Amino acid sequence: xxxxxxxxxxxxxxxxxxxxxxxxxxxxxxxxxxxxxxxxxxxxxxxxxxxxxxxxxxxxxxxxxxxxxxxxxxxxxxxxxxxxxxxxxxxxxxxxxxxxxxxxxxxxxxxxxxxxxxxxxxxxxxxxxxxxxxxxxxxxxxxxxxxxxxxxxxxxxxxxxxxxxxxxxxxxxxxxxxxxxxxxxxxxxx
Numbered sequence: 776x777x778x779x780x781x782x783x784x785x786x787x788x789x790x791x792x793x794x795x796x797x798x799x800x801x802x803x804x805x806x807x808x809x810x811x812x813x814x815x816x817x818x819x820x821x822x823x824x825x826x827x828x829x830x831x832x833x834x835x836x837x838x839x840x841x842x843x844x845x846x847x848x849x850x851x852x853x854x855x856x857x858x859x860x861x862x863x864x865x866x867x868x869x870x871x872x873x874x875x876x877x878x879x880x881x882x883x884x885x886x887x888x889x890x891x892x893x894x895x896x897x898x899x900x901x902x903x904x905x906x907x908x909x910x911x912x913x914x915x916x917x918x919x920x921x922x923x924x925x926x927x928x929x930x931x932x933x934x935x936x937x938x939x940x941x942x943x944x945x946x947x948x949x950x951x952x953x954x955x956x957x958x959x960x961x962x963x964x965x
Contacts, residue, residue, distance in 0.1 A: 776929050778832045781921065783890040787821055787849065788813040790831075790857070790875050790885040797861050802960045804953075809857035809875060811850060811887055821849040821889075828917035829853075830888040831871075831935060833878050838885075839871065839935035840925060842918035844911050849889055860957065867937050869957065870950040874935055892917065 778784060793810045797803050813821050824846050831839040843852035858864075859872035875885045894909040922939060926932065932940045 777835050784888040787817040804860035811853040823848045825891040826911045826914040827891045832886040833883050837933050840921050842914035844914045866954045869954045
């Protein structure tokens with residue numbers, strides 16, 4: 776499905792190879808992590824704590840829909856994926872990094888798009904009195920709505936949404952094998 780079908784999403788930048796090389800002693804798959812190269816006009820917003828739904832896009836097609844509300848915003852979320860293969864990632868995070876690198880090796884650009892909701896003032900019953908503070912809605916609500924729309928329109932999940940798909944077959948075998956080899960080498964078993 777093309778990203779143009781999500782009119783509230785906007786393009787924030789591309790995934791690129793980080794400029795620093797890994798210098799540690801542990802086994803790693805890659806010399807450089809991946810990072811988000813943000814458009815100048817979005818440098819501030821990608822580091823804000825917001826209720827974010829993000830889209831990983833290749834050649835206009837949505838590959839993954841996800842969510843984040845971390846303190847360092849979308850920037851830290853993309854760093855989480857970008858460091859996989861240089862740390863001890865889950866198979867899913869390793870797989871997303873693997874697929875981003877595969878697309879980049881083909882000469883494709885992995886774009887990051889996002890939509891968000893800002894914090895809002897909310898009053899609630901505290902321990903002993905009413906409390907008013909700025910809160911975020913759950914970004915999961917935005918993500919679920921976007922995935923639901925994607926599913927309704929295409930009758931399938933985005934190809935990199937392995938966890939949401941729930942199918943043990945959705946993650947390619949080459950990724951499962953590469954992950955198993957990486958884990959074993961990292962533990963010094965190979």
